Amino acid sequence: MHISRTYINGQFLNPDQSSLIAECFNPATGEAEARYVSASLQDVDEAVCAARKAFETTPWSQSPKLRSDMLRLFADRLEACAPEISQVLVALNGKLKREADQELNASVSELRYYSGLARNIFGRNIEIEPDKYSLIEKEAVGVAAVVVPWNAPATLLIRSLAPALAAGCSVVIKAAHQTAQVNEMIMKCLVQDQNLPLGVVNWFTERGSQASQYLCMHPDVDVVSFTGSTHVGKLIAESSAKRLARLSLELGGKAPAIVLKDADLDRAVAGIVAGATVMAGQMCTAISRVLVHESIKDTVLDRMVSAFKGLRVGPGADPASQMGALIDKASQSRLLREIDEAKQSAELLLEGQIPADMPEASSFLSPSIIAAQDLDSHFIQEELFGPIVTFETYSDIDEAVARSNATRYGLASSIWATDYRIARYMARRLKFGNVWINAHNRLFAEVETGGYKESGVGRLHGVDGLLDFIETKHVYIDTTH
Template identity: 55%
Template sequence: MQIARHYIDGEWLGSVSGNETLAPSYNPATTEVAAQFADGSKAEAEAAIAAAVRAFKGTAWKNSAKLRAEVLLAFADRLEAQKETIADWLVTLNGKLRREALGEIGAGVSELRYYAGLARNLFGRILEIEPGCFSSLDREPSGVAAIILPWNAPVTLLVRSLAPALAAGCTVVIKPAHQTSLVNNLVLECLVSDSRVPKGVINSVIESGTEVSRWLCESPDVDVISFTGSSGVGKKIASATADTLKRLSLELGGKAPAVVFKDCDLDKTVAGIVAGGLVMAGQQCTAVARVLVEDSVYTDFSAKLAQALKAVKVGPGNDPSSQMACLIDNANRDRIAGLVETAERTQKVLLRGAIPEGALGRGAFITPSLVEVEDLASNFVQNELFGPLLVIERFTTEDEAVHRANATRFSLAASVWTTDMRKARRVATRIRSGTVWSNTHNRLFAEIETGGYRDSGYGKLHGVEGLNDFMQTKHFYFETGV
């Protein structure tokens, strides 16, 4: 059985004491044990942080931009070469569709190559304030960066923080999700097999609890936390880092509205919302969660959407005919099933999702649901549900559409569906969201920054701005004697 272990100061370890504690990782499609992981503690976190500090202070890594670029390019090539094996394990441990797994790895490869280019272009600037008096503004790496990851997209979410951190010259400590820790190890092997990477630049500690994450937040030797996950945990991280005033990059929860106007192409919009809402079985923070539909087409559109969701084939991620795979575990499957039962008592259910019978019933499978909600204060509108349960609402005017779209504290992503591009731009400007797509959803690129407002977090990932949280600006003043 494959075992995921910690990587600390250039070595794969079961523990720093030699007393390895192993825990199981499950296949959510079958509930069977698929792998194991070494369960870490504060001792492993301290060792990893110490190694990262030594590497940052004692090696030439932070001053070697060309080397960092070459390492990232080699990392991308090795990751691409291993994509089939990594995709197999991603499907096994996460449960997602194989095409989603391959797409995720491809996005990671693109991200690495993009930041490899930026690594050699980290320019500062010089300004002559007055004759003979100069200010030099130098760009420097922030120091030790901790990357805390969820399970839903372990390759993409690792690389989109790791690539800019390494490009900037930081050293890193990674805390992967234990459910998919073996996937993270397979990705890291593509990097740490490069002998040019100094010991201590890359470190990774796995845990099933919170002790490691808590120490990463509290340690005065960690300079940056890059976290992707729920808003609730993000707020706890912000609180835990207050005493050390770390720089934080937080991409948190989402409740993405898709605003559907009467002049849209109804059939294409339905197809786009099904794809955007059921990506990773709805377990993506940017997935469509709320569908706001103009009143004059509401009846027709809601019927079409319910029928399209009902027709989705739910099945194992390694079955090419499957259109949606399972959730991460049976506990989350049962949570979604409970929400559907609540909706039947309190809302109007247009499509009732259910746990399949037979072999699929043993795994974390549940079919999609569509729930009609009018009250903006409803938990179905205000809370992130993180599963294949879509909420549909109606509006009559453009102002009401904007009001409803902005009615939650989440503001990560949204989409506007209309053939009137002036309307699309106008509405997008008024929606408080870090990303707004037009007539599509979930289009993400290495070159383009993403990030939310309010309870969806702060900081940016991807793009040039993705480097900012891993870099500092130093002002050096000097005079020439003129």
């Protein structure tokens, strides 16, 4: 059984007798699939020290062509290894094979995009007075900490790592223990390159959160790029505020899908089902609220219930499966408690079930629909992170916008309509970093994404994705003497 190890300064660390080695489980079977070594605080110190030394003493930060070439070759190797990595991703994460394939394809695309940007980081200059010049230079921030979650371990690693390396930073990566082998397989596609200076890339995994907290608070870490819950994001912001470290945070979401009365309902319902069940709803941009004009509520609800009931929930490796497993039994139990609570305090329109034909130790759960109209409802306000959606109604456009904005989250939303003038008007008023019209979860390497309100700080992807990893320096030159 594979054991994922800590990687520091160009070397994999061999576990000793005191090392904690833990298991990773297949959500579709409940069986142990891989193992990992849990890093110590000393390991984190050594990783940050190696990254700092590489940043300060190697030509990495001043070599845009080298960085571009390495990212391009990294993309080529990842593309070649993608079929093998995809199988491991399905086994450790539980998602569908097509979702894993799409995730790796997106990661390759991201690497190639930032390979190009690495050679296009320009400053500017101006002659302020005769023979006196101001130069505006763009420099890498320094050491970047990249904390990667388990739900999309390939994409969410690369979308922070690629711009950090393109900018010239060195990095320390904390991989989620559930999918540590996926991140290790991806990173081996990079570190096999003999031109990569030692210490530029380091990574570790841990059981628990102590090492992660230490990494985010480390005085030699200049920027923290974190994807995860709003609760943890706030803790990182609080700890890093003491030293004013730069932050890039993509946090929780409560994405509404607004169905207008003129919408193409076939297209809308199909898009909502896909957007709500992607990665079994374990995606911060997944649809978790459906807002429907009261004139079409019965029709939309009937179609949603029918579509969700007909969804084939099963192993990600099975081509017939239309939704995979939750990440673990703990998540399944947590969501079952939410369903039980809905029976008591709300109206359960469709009750999620554990499929009878799946192994007892597996983590499958079919979708649920909860009717909710009170904006103070727990089911509207809290991120549940699973295949549970609320069904809400509205009477006019103003109410639809107001209801959509009435949470502390502002990451993603979608509008389903045929009148694009009204849809565009609504998009302007929605307080979300992503607004899709007649689509959902459309993300691209070239296009920035991020959250409003408590859904995040900064932007990922696109040109702006570089900004969190770049400093602007003013150099003044007086040539008159």
